[in-house]
Amino acid sequence: MIEIRGLEKFYGSLQVLKGIDLDVPNGEVLSIIGASGSGKSTLLYCINALEAIEAGSVVVDGIDVHAKGTDINALRQKLGMVFQQWNSFPHLTTLQNVALAPQIVKGKSKAESREIAARQLEHVGLGDKFDVYPSALSGGQQQRLAIARALAMEPEYMLFDEATSALDPELVGEVLDTMRLLAEEGMTMICVTHEMSFARDVSDRVAFFHQGVIEEIDTPAEIFGSPKSEHLQKFLSNIR
Numbered sequence: 159m160i161e162i163r164g165l166e167k168f169y170g171s172l173q174v175l176k177g178i179d180l181d182v183p184n185g186e187v188l189s190i191i192g193a194s195g196s197g198k199s200t201l202l203y204c205i206n207a208l209e210a211i212e213a214g215s216v217v218v219d220g221i222d223v224h225a226k227g228t229d230i231n232a233l234r235q236k237l238g239m240v241f242q243q244w245n246s247f248p249h250l251t252t253l254q255n256v257a258l259a260p261q262i263v264k265g266k267s268k269a270e271s272r273e274i275a276a277r278q279l280e281h282v283g284l285g286d287k288f289d290v291y292p293s294a295l296s297g298g299q300q301q302r303l304a305i306a307r308a309l310a311m312e313p314e315y316m317l318f319d320e321a322t323s324a325l326d327p328e329l330v331g332e333v334l335d336t337m338r339l340l341a342e343e344g345m346t347m348i349c350v351t352h353e354m355s356f357a358r359d360v361s362d363r364v365a366f367f368h369q370g371v372i373e374e375i376d377t378p379a380e381i382f383g384s385p386k387s388e389h390l391q392k393f394l395s396n397i398r
């Protein structure tokens with residue numbers, strides 16, 4: 159479970175998160191929507207300690223992420239992260255890319271790491287691409303490779319930071335399908351997304367961010383069917 163209390167984050171004098179309270183129980187798929195600059199990505203970075211925080215707390219499975227002495231590497235193994243831009247190693251094949259972290263970070267044998275990599279590449283639909291270099295993959299395939307790399311660490315939570323935003327429209331669907339599959343398998347997921355169909359169809363809950371606060375959080379039916387806050391109503395009417 160992820161428990162966030164009174165989280166505040168500043169960049170210089172700019173307060174980006176203004177007291178976030180949020181519980182994400184295991185098995186939940188939470189989508190985060192909201193205007194550009196409302197703090198959605200920053201929240202993900204604060205959850206996996208890519209950014210420091212100024213006040214409040216983030217607790218993952220009882221581990222206080224920002225407390226002194228917390229083993230950040232152990233924590234990050236629980237939290238898989240997929241960014242907007244894929245970040246594969248260009249000189250390694252897809253199989254080598256995915257096998258790297260289990261071998262280096264988790265200390266698994268080369269053979270076991272390759273087995274994990276093969277399994278996860280199959281999982282994301284890249285079972286026929288083991289020996290291909292990332293440059294020969296489409297954007298959608300590269301992003302699925304990034305998902306496979308995250309999954310190879312056997313995380314308990316997956317954080318998606320606009321995983322499809324950099325893709326050509328025709329490649330978005332295959333990445334969303336992979337995310338949908340993970341959701342169906344019971345993965346706990348927090349997805350910052352501009353894909354309202356994903357938020358509506360796949361999420362258990364949707365959080366609407368406005369200027370650093372969660373202004374509304376509810377089921378997709380409520381968020382999209384009966385939005386209460388004026389800002390959310392405006393946000394939805396602008397994108398429809």
Ligand SMILES: Nc1ncnc2c1ncn2[C@@H]1O[C@H](COP(=O)(O)OP(=O)(O)OP(=O)(O)O)[C@@H](O)[C@H]1O
Nearest residue numbers: 169174192193194195196197198199200201320350
């Ligand atoms: N490293 C940084 N240094 C300074 N300001 C930052 C930094 N990262 C983000 N910001 C600012 O913090 C605010 C929130 O950014 P964030 O990326 O969290 O928003 P977002 O809701 O995810 O937006 P988008 O949908 O455009 O990605 C923005 O005003 C942004 O310019």
